[in-house]
Amino acid sequence: MDALINKRIKQVLKGDKDAFAEIVDLYQHRLFQVCFRMLGNRHEAEDIAQEAFVRAFINIHTYDQKRKFSTWLYRIATNLCIDRIRKKKPDFYLDAEVKGTEGLDMYSQIAAADELPEEEIMKLELQDRIQYEISRLPDKYRSAIVLKYMEELSLQEISEILELPLGTVKTRIHRGREFLRKQLSRQPNFL
Amino acid sequence: MNACPERIVHLMHEYLDGEISREHELELKSHLQSCVDCQAHMHELSDVVAFVKGAAHVEAPTNFSQNVMARLPKEKSHAGVSRWLRRHPILTAAALFFLFMSSALFSNFHEEQQFSFTKQENVLVEGETVIIPEGQVVKGDLVVRNGDVRIDGELDGNLTVINGSKYMASTAVITGKTEEINEVFDWLWFHIKDGAKEVVSFFDKEETK
Numbered sequence: 001m002d003a004l005i006n007k008r009i010k011q012v013l014k015g016d017k018d019a020f021a022e023i024v025d026l027y028q029h030r031l032f033q034v035c036f037r038m039l040g041n042r043h044e045a046e047d048i049a050q051e052a053f054v055r056a057f058i059n060i061h062t063y064d065q066k067r068k069f070s071t072w073l074y075r076i077a078t079n080l081c082i083d084r085i086r087k088k089k090p091d092f093y094l095d096a097e098v099k100g101t102e103g104l105d106m107y108s109q110i111a112a113a114d115e116l117p118e119e120e121i122m123k124l125e126l127q128d129r130i131q132y133e134i135s136r137l138p139d140k141y142r143s144a145i146v147l148k149y150m151e152e153l154s155l156q157e158i159s160e161i162l163e164l165p166l167g168t169v170k171t172r173i174h175r176g177r178e179f180l181r182k183q184l185s186r187q188p189n190f191l
Numbered sequence: 192m193n194a195c196p197e198r199i200v201h202l203m204h205e206y207l208d209g210e211i212s213r214e215h216e217l218e219l220k221s222h223l224q225s226c227v228d229c230q231a232h233m234h235e236l237s238d239v240v241a242f243v244k245g246a247a248h249v250e251a252p253t254n255f256s257q258n259v260m261a262r263l264p265k266e267k268s269h270a271g272v273s274r275w276l277r278r279h280p281i282l283t284a285a286a287l288f289f290l291f292m293s294s295a296l297f298s299n300f301h302e303e304q305q306f307s308f309t310k311q312e313n314v315l316v317e318g319e320t321v322i323i324p325e326g327q328v329v330k331g332d333l334v335v336r337n338g339d340v341r342i343d344g345e346l347d348g349n350l351t352v353i354n355g356s357k358y359m360a361s362t363a364v365i366t367g368k369t370e371e372i373n374e375v376f377d378w379l380w381f382h383i384k385d386g387a388k389e390v391v392s393f394f395d396k397e398e399t400k
């Protein structure tokens with residue numbers, strides 16, 4: 001598959017735009033899924049995933065063919081998602097983040113989605129419930145958790161996608177799991 | 192309620208990452224056997240993993256690929272030209288030689304060759320490169336002539352690069368249109384196409400071979 005991708009990339013570099021269609025076909029579901037899990041909204045996910053492919057096309061000459069193409073593509077998509085999420089955030093969140101605190105005490109401030117009342121949560125179907133809990137994760141933890149458990153990528157790949165040291169990725173996944181544990185155990189009959 | 196060392200929770204996560212050493216695993220197991228609280232904690236974490244893994248795969252909507260292809264920037268006319276020139280290196284060299292020798296126009300070309308750019312706030316300049324730093328938003332159009340541009344931040348307007356290159360970071364955003372103009376190239380192409388009829392007819396003969 002890597003050989004095929006590299007061949008298509010070479011064609012795109014030579015100006016053959018149609019060769020890019022095959023690249024899109026191969027990665028569309030993975031990229032859309034990441035965006036959907038990050039953003040929690042199909043419409044926005046479609047927009048951002050498409051934008052990620054457009055960016056990849058425009059910047060294809062900067063892709064290093066010795067590295068994994070999917071890693072590069074995921075990086076573009078997750079950066080776009082994080083930008084989109086941050087644009088929607090209120091200012092206090094941005095201030096809080098500058099301090100670089102990743103501590104548990106920040107959880108209440110940095111949760112991204114609006115909290116639903118408990119009786120509403122209990123009415124959600126399982127799949128909606130999963131998406132709701134994921135969307136409650138602070139974006140730092142969300143990207144790591146989504147890449148690990150929904151895209152099923154290795155910690156090494158995640159560290160390359162997010163351009164973070166392996167240790168930081170592990171910390172984010174650990175904190176993400178603890179965050180979810182606290183979220184879920186707060187609700188009766190769940191864990 | 193939980194007075195156990197934080198280290199035990201750390202071991203639980205090592206275990207869940209599938210990266211626990213034999214010794215650590217034994218340490219975790221022996222602790223769990225004697226501690227109900229940590230047992231519950233471990234259990235909850237395993238449930239969290241199962242819960243998240245239960246997410247259904249989602250697929251891109253139909254027509255996703257077509258929509259992406261429709262959103263790609265229009266192929267620059269240069270791409271077609273440069274492909275043609277690359278395919279005909281000897282003819283290209285011959286044409287260049289012919290044009291350089293026969294035309295005095297080229298000397299005019301080097302006149303306005305100074306680095307210049309639109310003055311905008313939030314823009315940095317390093318040598319002959321204009322930089323929009325990460326996190327900065329530049330409002331308005333940006334034109335860079337005879338220099339490069341690097342975009343790490345955001346340009347809320349159109350970008351035009353004349354006789355230079357642009358580098359976009361993954362964080363880069365350009366809300367308007369992007370155009371790269373290579374004046375030497377346009378100049379040459381203009382003359383190949385319209386100015387030097389002999390050259391064109393020579394090319395045409397070669398093409399039909």
Ligand SMILES: [Zn+2]
Nearest residue numbers: 195226228229
């Ligand atoms: Zn314990």
